[in-house]
Amino acid sequence: MFSFFRGMRPLVFALLLAGLMVQSHDSRASALSWAGEDLGDFVVRPAKLESDTYVELAQQLSEERLLEDIADGLNAWLILPVDIGMRFAECGQSNAFYDPNEREVLMCLELFEGEREVFAAYYETEEEIEGAVNGSFLFTVFHEVGHALVDVLEIPFTGREEDTADSLAAWWLIDGDDGEESAIAGALSFYTDPEEAAEVDESDFADEHSLSQQRYYTLTCLVYGSDTDKYANLLEEEWLTEARAEQCPAEFERLTSTWYTLLDAHLKE
């Protein structure tokens, strides 16, 4: 199970994972025998609720077709060997996961509260807070989609899978239409990580994710690098250091060429 944020997974997920571990790995077999036809889609599944707490929120999100629109966008672009599920879930924590056994992206309903708390400290108006929560949510979805694509398309990567998932999300948002704001909101959600701001310990260094502040700077760098004139304020207002900013256009260029290369055989058109 690949999560979005660092930290402990609740017992319920540990148990779920233990139960799923015994299943056979049929995904590998299907990927190997796949001849490149479009056999799969991102498919939105019903929310997984454990109590009455999020019934209303889940209903509202379903009516807004938030995940459905994201799935439609991905399906318009990608050729997939198998379906990949997407669903909201009550997780007991503000996080998101990709579960390779169920082949599905789980977006925790707790994220909406968790991120709201984070952004409420940094924005004044309700509109700004809502925009940041939604933007950060989008970044999180595409991060988990990154894990899903690495899994079903067997996308090669060096370094950490978590960084690969972040880079897919950054590329998809920044290179797509008007997604930079979401990438910035995603970056901010890392910058304001209260736990890490307080103290970094050995478990953070040992974690499979890069440090939150590193994720923040890399994302901000990619947005800045995508258009240094449009995003000059990121440097002027010291969202980035001068030293890193110099490399950002090259980092963004490499990001886009890498993903077009990696997904070349899987993009429609």
Ligand SMILES: [Zn+2]
């Ligand atoms: Zn992840």
